[in-house]
Amino acid sequence: MATNIDITEANVYVGTYAKYNNGSIFGKWLKLSDYADRGEFYEACAELHSDEEDPEYMFQDYENIPKGLIGESWISENIFEVLEALNNLDENTLEAFLIWCDNDHKDLSRSDASELLEDFENDYVGQYDSDEDFARELIDQREDLSDFAKQYFDYASYANDLFCGSYWSEDGHVFYN
Incomplete structure (x- = not known):
């Protein structure tokens, strides 16, 4: 499972269910590094889809985001914290961390980033x-x-x-x- 994830290039294509159900995939790629936190990201989503009164966001595609941090209809509350922590890892360690998460069934979306990294460091022996x-x-x-x-x-x-x-x-x- 060699990884080519570049955390600094984490992107999400944001559409809405209403548009999709009406035959449109209108949306836009949003780069997560352009936003300070999840709230600011959702503000950009609201602005993008300001033509809807109460849009249900649909994350139709994403790039450079580890699985477990995003789904079609949700984005983790701690995604920015986790991505920041992962950004500090070198490529080899990031690859090992993602393998560890996948195999040890660590829930990135619900875990504290610093606790995850500490657990990983305790479990990782080397390459x-x-x-x-x-x-x-x-x-x-x-x-x-x-x-x-x-x-x-x-x-x-x-x-x-x-x-x-x-x-x-x-x-x-x-x-x-």
Whole structure:
């Protein structure tokens, strides 16, 4: 699940259900970085669709927004907080964070961004070329095994045992269970 999400380019295409139901997909792409918070974003939506008395916004498409922060008819209350926190991560760490959220079923829309990042940092071990490379690193760190013993060590079996219990991985990123 390699990610190409660029948080600074988070965009939402905002239409309304009334227009859609009347055969129109009129709307506009709004760049979230142009708004300080969710309230300001909704003010822009209201201005865009000022021809409707009480518009029901329809987020018909979006780009560079992690799943769990937006749906067709809703946008998370903490989307700006989460996007700001994610913007401070480097590309590799962001990729690992999104994998972790997807696999650990973290609810981005309801979680405090700083708590999410703290939990992630506690669970994330690092990136490796393979599960066996991770197992090899763990064994290499052990001082109670001689180099002679390490040369005969079954790293593949050890990796299999590690990832059946204490760890999980995806796209080379390793996490504690």
